[in-house]
Amino acid sequence: MKASLKSLTSSIIGQFILATIMSSCLLVGGVLYDSSHTLKVAVLENVKSSIDQTSQILNLTVSTYASANDLETVRIFFHEMLDQNSQNGLTYLIVGNAEGRVLLTNLESVDTIPTPDTTNNLDVAALRGLIHIRSPLLLPGREVGFLQYGLSTKNLVDAATKEKTSSLIRTGLVMLSTMIVILLLGRRIAKRLNDLIRASKEIVSGRYERNVKVSGTDELAIMASNFNLWLRQCKQKFGRSQN
Secondary structure (H helix, E strand, C coil), rough: HHHHHHHHHCCCHHHHHHHHHHHHHHHHHHHHHHHHHHHHHHHHHHHHHHHHHHHHHHHHHHHHHCCCHHHHHHHHHHHHHCCCCCCCEEEEEECCCCCCCEEEEEEEECCCCCCCHHHHHHHHHEEEEEEEEEEEEEEEEHHEEEEEEEEEEEHHHHHHHHHHHHHHHHHHHHHHHHHHHHHHHHHHHHHHHHHHHHHHHHHHHHCCCCCCCCCCCCHHHHHHHHHHHHHHHHHHHHHHHHH
């Protein structure tokens, strides 16, 4: 294994293959990082937009009924509309007063109110699958209470995870195909160079019978054709010197 690796790194073709593979790996790594970062930013922006819109709608709705001392209508409405096990959108709603006492909720029981998430840890909360949002709410008598709700991001996170997995598979297949093409091309070039090397060694040993196979019209084919021409001239000169 060590001998094969040493042989690979000591040849021009081997060095070319290794450099190409390393460059491809770095390129793929950069593409995967950029795509993952872009997807994460897109998900976070989507979550922030949903939070802003949802907060505005809920605050307007609840404050309108709260000013008329009709929170029961809000409770009935959201109790019918919201599902605690939802994979997307609103899951629960809590309205509390300034002392933290719960005035309205669609939850069956509220022993402990979930700790609201801050804007600094929205990315962590989004990956968790449920974001707890709290905002101030104006209650009757100019009392400032709070409105808290849960926003599920499970479907969004699952979709982003599937897209990252698909992107990784696609990139891996492209990289594998590229490496196979590079290895096949390198092997073909190495074979033609080795033919030239073996022919030159035979000339050094005094044997001029071997010709190099010419295939294609590329630079190696031109080199092989010129090598054969030079070999014939050497044989002719050697023959004349013998006579």
